[in-house]
Amino acid sequence: MDINILFVFDIIGTIAFAISGVIPAIRNRMDLFGILIIASATAVGGGTLRDLLINVPVAWLHNLVYIYVIIGTVIFAIIFRNKLVYISETLSFFDTIGLAAFTLIGIEKALEAGFSPVICIATGTMTACFGGVIRDTLSNKIPVIFREEIYATACIFGGVTYFSLHHFLPQDVVTVLAGLVVFTVRILSIRYKLKLPTVEFKPGI
Amino acid sequence: MDINILFVFDIIGTIAFAISGVIPAIRNRMDLFGILIIASATAVGGGTLRDLLINVPVAWLHNLVYIYVIIGTVIFAIIFRNKLVYISETLSFFDTIGLAAFTLIGIEKALEAGFSPVICIATGTMTACFGGVIRDTLSNKIPVIFREEIYATACIFGGVTYFSLHHFLPQDVVTVLAGLVVFTVRILSIRYKLKLPTVEFKPGI
Amino acid sequence: MDINILFVFDIIGTIAFAISGVIPAIRNRMDLFGILIIASATAVGGGTLRDLLINVPVAWLHNLVYIYVIIGTVIFAIIFRNKLVYISETLSFFDTIGLAAFTLIGIEKALEAGFSPVICIATGTMTACFGGVIRDTLSNKIPVIFREEIYATACIFGGVTYFSLHHFLPQDVVTVLAGLVVFTVRILSIRYKLKLPTVEFKPGI
Numbered sequence: 050m051d052i053n054i055l056f057v058f059d060i061i062g063t064i065a066f067a068i069s070g071v072i073p074a075i076r077n078r079m080d081l082f083g084i085l086i087i088a089s090a091t092a093v094g095g096g097t098l099r100d101l102l103i104n105v106p107v108a109w110l111h112n113l114v115y116i117y118v119i120i121g122t123v124i125f126a127i128i129f130r131n132k133l134v135y136i137s138e139t140l141s142f143f144d145t146i147g148l149a150a151f152t153l154i155g156i157e158k159a160l161e162a163g164f165s166p167v168i169c170i171a172t173g174t175m176t177a178c179f180g181g182v183i184r185d186t187l188s189n190k191i192p193v194i195f196r197e198e199i200y201a202t203a204c205i206f207g208g209v210t211y212f213s214l215h216h217f218l219p220q221d222v223v224t225v226l227a228g229l230v231v232f233t234v235r236i237l238s239i240r241y242k243l244k245l246p247t248v249e250f251k252p253g254i
Numbered sequence: 255m256d257i258n259i260l261f262v263f264d265i266i267g268t269i270a271f272a273i274s275g276v277i278p279a280i281r282n283r284m285d286l287f288g289i290l291i292i293a294s295a296t297a298v299g300g301g302t303l304r305d306l307l308i309n310v311p312v313a314w315l316h317n318l319v320y321i322y323v324i325i326g327t328v329i330f331a332i333i334f335r336n337k338l339v340y341i342s343e344t345l346s347f348f349d350t351i352g353l354a355a356f357t358l359i360g361i362e363k364a365l366e367a368g369f370s371p372v373i374c375i376a377t378g379t380m381t382a383c384f385g386g387v388i389r390d391t392l393s394n395k396i397p398v399i400f401r402e403e404i405y406a407t408a409c410i411f412g413g414v415t416y417f418s419l420h421h422f423l424p425q426d427v428v429t430v431l432a433g434l435v436v437f438t439v440r441i442l443s444i445r446y447k448l449k450l451p452t453v454e455f456k457p458g459i
Numbered sequence: 460m461d462i463n464i465l466f467v468f469d470i471i472g473t474i475a476f477a478i479s480g481v482i483p484a485i486r487n488r489m490d491l492f493g494i495l496i497i498a499s500a501t502a503v504g505g506g507t508l509r510d511l512l513i514n515v516p517v518a519w520l521h522n523l524v525y526i527y528v529i530i531g532t533v534i535f536a537i538i539f540r541n542k543l544v545y546i547s548e549t550l551s552f553f554d555t556i557g558l559a560a561f562t563l564i565g566i567e568k569a570l571e572a573g574f575s576p577v578i579c580i581a582t583g584t585m586t587a588c589f590g591g592v593i594r595d596t597l598s599n600k601i602p603v604i605f606r607e608e609i610y611a612t613a614c615i616f617g618g619v620t621y622f623s624l625h626h627f628l629p630q631d632v633v634t635v636l637a638g639l640v641v642f643t644v645r646i647l648s649i650r651y652k653l654k655l656p657t658v659e660f661k662p663g664i
Contacts, residue, residue: 077601081655187605191282250280254336369520372526400496401487
């Protein structure tokens with residue numbers, strides 16, 4: 050896949066993820082610094098954890114565009130905060146593009162670093178999901194993706210698609226198809242309110 | 255010590271630690287993905303933090319057996335969840351084997367990387383204890399080992415034993431003895447309900 | 460700047476930050492191990508995160524003086540805990556020296572590792588502020604610096620001062636001036652109860 054297209058989606062994801070940090074930070078009555086840190090952690094936290102684990106340079110330390118995009122997004126999101134709440138469906142659309150892009154970036158970075166498919170799927174999922182985990186942990190909540198949403202599952206489906214097709218189709222096509230799988234699984238799960246099952250102990254335990 | 259025996263204990267510890275993640279995750283009404291992540295964080299979180307700090311490759315990224323053991327354990331633990339609660343004493347026994355094994359692995363990895371005894375004891379304790387800290391933090395609780403249990407203390411005793419004997423006895427014997435110290439201190443503290451002291455402020459402060 | 464003077468301030472900061480971990484740990488009824496870990500995380504957590512991100516050896520693993528200073532401080536702080544609460548203004552003074560020292564150390568370490576000014580300011584701020592973030596997260600609270608205090612802002616002002624003067628004045632003078640800016644902004648914000656603004660959603664959102 051043309052790296053520039055993945056980069057465009059990466060930036061769209063960064064913006065959408067940063068916004069998904071700004072809104073709860075405002076609700077938690079954080080100040081401007083708090084809002085900025087929560088937005089940053091949501092947007093680049095997953096990729097940072099990935100880069101530390103696979104021992105490659107942390108992306109946003111070497112490419113300032115992420116910091117500038119996040120700062121711009123935070124300013125924009127604070128100014129238009131009352132409007133943002135009404136376009137949550139649109140936001141969710143961009144968020145899902147980010148989910149797909151982050152998953153693929155995570156997979157391809159780990160693959161390039163020589164890791165096995167299982168680890169690549171794990172780092173792809175981590176790239177896409179752990180920003181939200183860090184956001185919720187810093188906001189003193191149990192991470193929402195551990196409880197309610199088909200989010201990580203979409204990434205895992207995309208990852209499995211990626212490595213199923215990897216040897217049969219050109220790289221670009223595989224990337225696009227895997228991204229579409231992430232996108233579609235997530236969108237369908239929102240539309241039909243699909244959730245992963247939970248389990249319970251017998252009453253009295 | 256024969257590395258294979260330490261490896262067997264390592265796997266026992268991984269299983270026991272993963273189970274000790276599954277149970278509270280179910281209680282917190284997490285979905286299957288949440289349960290898997292909490293179990294993984296409990297089992298490999300301490301070792302991951304250690305590897306990042308001492309700057310060696312993160313173990314579970316390079317040896318898939320940990321991921322497979324955790325996935326298997328999670329499936330098993332979910333199926334038999336109602337039974338597990340009744341064998342908490344047995345679980346606690348395996349958990350203590352894991353505590354000893356993880357401590358020794360943490361000590362020996364840091365020693366191999368050239369760190370001083372004080373740091374080796376710290377990384378040994380971290381390997382054994384910080385999975386639980388991450389589990390509790392992700393579950394939105396103050397980590398239980400900061401408050402209630404002789405857990406880290408057992409690791410520190412084992413570490414001090416290790417470096418006290420290090421120059422006088424063969425390596426294998428030292429590893430076994432240090433592991434037994436961790437095990438014994440922990441088991442005695444459970445049996446006699448020993449706790450580390452807490453301190454308080456004067457009333458009114 | 461003479462490295463020894465920065466080192467003296469570094470140790471003063473380590474002591475003050477460790478104390479700022481001990482007090483809430485006691486209030487949270489943690490045991491001795493919990494108090495030690497919270498004190499350590501507050502004192503070296505920010506620097507540890509910085510070193511991991513910029514991929515240099517983690518400072519306290521290679522220089523045991525930090526561990527010994529923290530252990531000594533914890534013992535001292537526990538013994539004199541009832542007195543410490545009455546000298547919170549003095550503590551706040553030393554804490555602010557630590558804030559300035561940690562910011563400068565963070566900036567200079569990242570600069571030495573070849574990072575751009577924006578990243579150096581970010582790592583300086585992180586060095587000074589993220590110990591407190593980790594302390595609060597492990598204590599199951601929303602980090603106080605995300606909500607209430609001019610703390611990170613002082614670091615950012617200091618960092619901007621540093622790079623504004625960097626090409627015009629001798630290195631030592633720049634370091635001293637930037638440190639004074641951090642110190643002054645923080646002290647003024649305490650005296651005049653300055654806070655960063657927060658924003659709110661319209662009622663009903």
